[in-house]
Structure formats: C-alpha cells, structure tokens
Amino acid sequence: MIRPSPMLTGDVVVLRRLRPDEVEALVRVVEEAVPHLRPWMAWAAGEFDPDSVREHVAETEAKWEAGTEFTYAITVGGKIAGRIGLMSRVGEGGLEIGYWLHPAHVGIGAATESTSLLVKAAFELPGIEFVDIVHDTANVRSEAIPRKLGFTEISRTSPPQEPITSGEDGVDVRWRLTRDEFHQNAP
Template sequence: MTQIRAVSSGTSWQPTRRLQAQRPGAAQPHPAPRRVRDALAPRRVRDALASAGIRRPRMLRGERMELPVDAPTLATERLLLRRHSLRDADDWFALESSPAVTEFLPWPERDRRQSDRHLRDRTRHTRLWQQNDFLALAVERHGRVIGDVSLHLREVPAERRSVEIGWVLHPGHSGRGYATEAARALLGFAFEVVGARRVTAVTDARNIRSLALAERLGFTPVRPAGLAEEFAPSTSPSLSLSWSPSMSLSLSLSREEAERHDPVSALRRALHQQR
C-alpha cells in the first residue's frame, strides 16, 4: 500500500479524472515490484488475524498509549454510532451480502453463519491502546444498522500518532450524506480523544463514491517517497496517486487539515447530544 503525506490544501482533487486509466481499453498502471508486495504481506496477514480476534498477548505487543480509549457512543444529527451488538445480525448480514459493498472490500462471500461469526468478532473490537488495535462502531439510523465505521491504531507515540479510518454503508442508504456524517464524527473522535496527529484511509481506487467522500473530508492522496519510478503517478505537479497490486489507494489527513473541515466540532456536537 502507499505511504502518504499531506500536500497543499489548495489542490483541487477530482477522482474521476484521476481514474481514467481504469476505464476499458485504457492503459493500466504498472504493478508494484515484488519487494513492495513482500513488505505489505505481513501487515495484511496481521490485519486478517486481528479481524478474527486472534492477537498476540498485550504484554508482547509493544508500546501503549498513555491510557486506553474505549469505543464511544456518538449521536450526530441523524445517526447513532455505537458498539456492535449480536442483535444487529439481520442488518449486518444484509449489509455484507450486498454485492455493491463486497465489490470494493477484501471481504469474502459469507453465508448467514459466517456473517454472524464476523459480527461477533466485531463486537470485541472496542478498545485502542497498542499498535494495530482495532475499534469498530455500528452506524444506526432509526434503530437499524446501515453501516460501519472503524479506527485502526497504526502508530502509538503521541508526537506522530496515526490511525487508519474505515467506512462502509449499505447502498440502500447512499446518496444522503450518512457516510460523511458518520466518518466526520469519528474523525473528530480520532483527533480529539485518541490524540491522532494524522489519520489515513485506504480505499479501492475504482470506488468513486469512497474517493469523493474522502475528498469531502479533506483527505489527500500523494506518491510515496522512494517509489516514484516504480508506480504510475498522475500528471498533476502538486498531486500524485500511487497504485498497489490490489488497486488500493492510500490517503491522508492531518489534524490541521481536518480542522478546516470541522470534524472536531462534529464530535463536540455528538458528545453534547449524549449529555
């Protein structure tokens, strides 16, 4: 996957233009070299095991944050973000059974029993404390789960703390701003409570909706240092994209950039509604 850095906030990013190379008959981006794929493999395996609730004992997992951060309950104007529950099984199965959802996620096709197991695993991901800890929240609308947002703790030291954010929404509820509303509230939580200095996101480069959402939130894609000759960058002098073998695109958002898009205020409004 691409390493990312922030670039000027004045850059205008238009995902559709950047993705023209993916249309039928167009030139495809160069594949990543073997050494890059090999470097990514351990992280993919580790994340897959973590998603299944298989982790090393905490005593063997390295540095910790000053205090653990537990999953919050956040109320936005239209949504409730809270811990997953086994009572959500029907909604969760409907979500991950949608072809529009699995098309751009590395989730396997699951039957009902497998989906219930996946949900049970998600109910356990409720704390960020050490590197690679994972926290997942259900996105609820009128008592039904319509999506999921998550944080992955990537770097622990306070001066460079970073988390990776994820979002998924049932396509039946798309186009109404719910994903933006949920992700913005979780971004505020990441900066204000977790103490992140930078938040990253990884999305399939063909997922136009996800890219547009990332742009609205202030994320910026850039080319990683040291790989400029081995990936296919865009032609923009101030904005570069880099492609991985899985066609994923990494994006980044700093606290300073986020404040211009106001996620911290979104968090404060959410916490105020809980009082």
C-alpha cells in the same frame, strides 16, 4: 486506556457499538449489501458466509476492549445501515477509517457524516496525529468522502493493501488528515 465514545450522533446517522442482540440483524444487512459491496470490498468478494459476520463482530468487540480498533454500526432511523471503524494499521500516531453502507443508504450523506464523526472522535484520543482513508482509484464514491472532509491525497500505490476485487483497478489512493489540519478547519 482512553477509548472513543461508544455512541456518536449526527444529523443523519448515529454511530454506536453493535449490541449482542443485533448480530442477526447485521447478518441480514450484510446479506442484502453483498452484491453492492462485492466490487469494492475484499471481504465481500467471495462467497458470503453468515458465520464470518458473527466472527467479525466477536473480533471487533475484542479489539475494542483491547483498545486497538473501534468499530461502530452506522444506523439511520434506528436501523443498521452499515459499519465504520478506526483501525490501527497505519503506524504509530495514526488510525485508518474504513466503512461500508447498505445500498439503500448510499447518496444521503450517511458515509460522509459517519466519517466526519469518526475523524472528530479519533482526534479526541491522545497520541493520534493523523487519520487515513484508503480506497481504490476506481471507487469514486469513496473518493468523494475524504475530498469533501479536507483530507489530502498523499500517495497512490500498487499492489493495493488488500486483494483486488472485480470493480477495482488495483491502485490504492491514500488520503490523510492531520490533527493540525483538522483543528485549523474546525468550525
């Protein structure tokens, strides 16, 4: 089974698989980021439980090994700044990208560069014909990323695919980039 590279390097970020000895560092990053993420991320909307981060890491490692999802630590300057992943929940031939950042790293291009690296990695996988990004209409920061990377808005749906959080208005915007579009726009 072909998987993406376990490390992807950009100008600002390095995406890499989380090492077992970094789980506690990720827990600390999530603890600090939860107030920033709570309005947008269903998993952060409730009470924060460090054990849930540990469970998430174990689940993502199992999914990586199974070849169904590929989750990376977003690192800036060698430190964990967030997470990004390719998820197989959009049907055959497609992957969805999901991401979050610690607030100290918002606005420096880390999410956009991370997404760009993951799009390229997705289209290096056989059988992947499209990549989707989904966000709530109220999350304008998340909207900027697919727009900047050449994705096309393909739908708005309600109810959303995940529970509505305090910052959201309950309408999911789905963006898509196809393999052909990616190769037509590649430098």
